[in-house]
Structure formats: C-alpha cells, structure tokens
Amino acid sequence: MSYTLGMSEIEETRLPGVGIRFEFPLESGDHLVTINHNSGRAEILLCDRDDPDVCHEVLRLARGDVKALTEVLSQARVTEAASMRPQLLMEGLTIDWVSVDAASACGNCSLHDIEHQDEGAASIVAVLRDGKMIVAPPSSFTVRPGDVAVVVGTPEGAEALGRLLRSG
C-alpha cells in the first residue's frame, strides 16, 4: 500500500507478527525506512537508493523515545499551525488542528461514528487531506490516518476529540 503525504510517496508494508514498515525517499535521494514494532519500539534506517537491501540502522528507539521524538518533530508543524490560527472566536470556543494517527481507534471512522464515540461538545468542521481542504464534510465522510482535522468546540470537547483521533 502506498499513499502520499506532503511531498513524499510513503510505502507501507505490514510485517506480520512484527509491526509495520514505512519507506519514503528523502530529498537527498536516500530512502528512509522505519520499522514500527507492535510492542511500541521503533527503528529508523537509511537505505541505499538503488538497493534497499543495503540499509544502515540509524536509531533504535524505545517506546518512550518514539513518543518523545514524535512530539519534538511535530512541534514545528504545531508552531506553523498556531501562527495561522485565527483569534479565539469567542469566550469558551476553541479551534484546533489534529492530525489523525494510524494508531488511533478512529483511524478509519466516519464522522458519524466519531460523533457517537465522543461525548464532548466539539465537531470536525474541515479536514485537510493531501494538501486539499475539505470544508464541512458530510457525516458519511471517513477520516484516514494522515488527515488533519480542524476541530471546533469547547476547550474540553476539542481536547477529548483530539485524544480520540490521536491514539486508540
């Protein structure tokens, strides 16, 4: 399976009993490979552009390290999003950008299902997919891992909905 996120084509391969392998070409031409183990740990490898059998392990990450690294790297995007964020619309209402994780229990849910699972007062008003903004998606619309959902609601509601989309 492969899909596009941003500029790069990401190739996803399941490794039964082990986890998931992701591969995408870097701008330098090398291929970056990550092995996401079912246990939560991960490896990052660099592979030769012509011969994916010639890989060099760059990092071996424990479960906690994966979390920390994800957090650190996503800071850049959060800052970017925050600078674009409009003023708080009014007292008690917040707007948030949430990227949908592959590990999320709602990685492939319709908006209808999400609204039923989420008791908080918040809604998904738009979804950013493959660089395109889908505004006011219908309730039959299905979110996918890699989407960025624009969430509007009470601060607590938006927080709860964000948790639902981020992890299982």
Added chain:
Amino acid sequence: MGGVVAVTPSGAVLLIAIGAVLVLLALLARLAAHTAFSPIPLYLLAGLVIGSVAPRDLDATAMEIGTQIAVILLLFMLGLEYVVDDVVGSLRSSLPAGLLDMVLNFPPGFIVGLLMGLGGLHAAVLGGVTYISSSSIVAKVLDDLGRLANRETPGMLAILVLEDLAMAPYLPLMAVLLAGGSIVAGVGWAAGATALAFVALSLARRHGSSLGRRLAHPKSEVVLLSVMGLLLMAGGVAELGHVSGGVVAFLVGLSISGSIAQRARELLGPLRDLFAALFFMSFGFMVDETAIPGVLGVALALWAITVATKMGTGWVAVRGRSGVAGRLRAGTALVARGEFSIVIASLAGTTGVDPRLAPLAAVYVLLTAVSAPLLTRYADLLAPRRRRPSG
C-alpha cells in the same frame, strides 16, 4: 500440619526446587540475551542435563497442566500478534510458496519416521516437527541482525504466518487421532477448526473491538484475570472433545485486536515467558538421555535434509523480490525450528510412544535452533560478492 507452618517439609523442598530451576532458567535467558541466541535450545538442554542427574518423579498431572497452560499461552500470544490483514495478505501473496513449504518440509520427518518404524501416526508427528519453522526464533534473528527492513523479510514472515495457520487443522487432527479417534472424526474436527479460524478472522475484521470492548477495563488485574480465565475455560472445553486447547487459544488470539490486544500482550507476555520456559525445560527433562546416542545419526541426517528443503522454501518464497543474497538469507533463517516443534512432539505424550520420538525431536530442535542463526548470519558469504557488503 501445625497452624503456623503453611507448607509441609516436602512442599518446602518442592518450592526450593522450582525456585532453583527458575534461577537457572534466568541465567540461561541472560546468556541467550548476551549471545543473541534464542533461549529455547538452552532451556531444552538444561532440562536434558537436569533429567540425567535428578530422579524423574514429577507429578504427572501437574506436568500435564503446566504443559497445557504453556501451549495455550504460546498459541494465544501468537494469535494476538497477527491481525486479519496479515493473514489475508499472506494467503494472497504467498499461498503457492506456503504449499511448497509444506510439500518440502513435512515429508522428510514423515518418511524418516516411517523408515524408523514409528508407525504412520507418530511419523506424522515427526513430519509436523520438521515442517514448522519457529516464528519466535526467526523474528528474533531478523531483529538482531537488523534485517527487518530488508526486501526478503515480508515474504519470509508470510511463510511463518501460513505455517502457524496450518496448525489450526493439524493440531486437532493429530489430537483426535492420537486419542484413538477415527480418521473421519479427526478430519471433521480439523475442518471445524479451520472453519472456525476463518469465522474468528472475519468476526475480528467486522466487529474487531466488540469482544475487546467487553474485556476492556482500566484495572490490569481485571483484564488479566478475565482473559486468562476465558482462555483456560475455552481450552479445557476443547480438550474435553480431544481438540487441542492451543488451537482454540490461537483462534481467540486472532479474534482480539486493537488496544485490548496490546493490553493482553503486555499482561500475559510475562506469564507466557514463565510457562513456556518451564515447558521447554520439562520437555528436555522427560527425554531419556540414554536414547540420544541412538538417534543422533538420524537427527543429523534429518537436519541436513531439512536445511536444504527450508533453503529451497526461502529461495522460492522471496523470488522476484530479492537477489541471490536475499534468497539465501531467507532460506537459512527459516531453518530454525523451535517452540511449535516441541508443542507438536509433546502432543504424542509419553505412553505408548516409541521412546526414540521425544529424544529425536529434542536433538533435532537443538540442531536447527542453534544452526539457523549462524547459517543466516554468514549466508551473505555464500552469495556472489556485491559492490558493498550488506550491513
């Protein structure tokens, strides 16, 4: 027994003995971690050595229960590791290679068993022993050698999935036949178990979280006790009908996915490690070490034949995806037999079985489990030299 003393002196001695065995197994596991080898052959060897010096006067019922729990946990955890897409994907991508695997690796054990005069049924047990590669040893070797990212890896893992799936009909069939049931009943149970495997898989695909949601609870002990209790009950009911409890546990594992699978993996993993270590040790313990010299020649021959047949399997399984080096790496890694060969050999039990079967299985697993990591580490040397050696 006095009011203060909780155990009798013989009970206290038993506690000390079990504790000493666990400490020994811990030392072996530590050694295995240092040398990047699987601990399974070390546990077997420890059992063999202890059995040759200590009297074999273990409580048979306790042994049997311990073995059952170990088998149930091993197969349950294996089922947990696989999600529906893995099984469907493996069937789709690698069914011909999986069938070739069976055609190449079951007959060596079966034919050698017949030639030894084990009888058809026990020869079929030996066929199972030589057929199934060890998922845990292969996965560990790939991880240790940094080969998970390699091109040949998905094809190899697909072969392992199909072998594990083949246990769904094989284990009930053998269990019924070994219990003296008719071949019709055996095939019936095997077909039933296979059908159930697909029902479990399709249920997991459609209502993946419904069983999980009912089992989910914030308190760890609630999840642990309910999963373990359900597993033992399901396994016991299956055993009453002479269907392997392990297969039922495998099906339950397959039907659980998502966050509850993650919880169960964390909670039951340590229990599995404990019971499996004791199981491998006690299998070695029950082997009559005086029979080993007599089966050594056969075991070596069987090892040589099945190294070749597994290499053939790996060679074909990753064709079109890998070059010569990758195909050799795949074949050599698949040589490892381990936990399920022991599970299959233990099916035959101890009564009314040719006394050579258990020692032969133990020696064979030792040979393959120790040689496969070595063979695959140096497999690249067999391939024509490349531009750059692979890391």
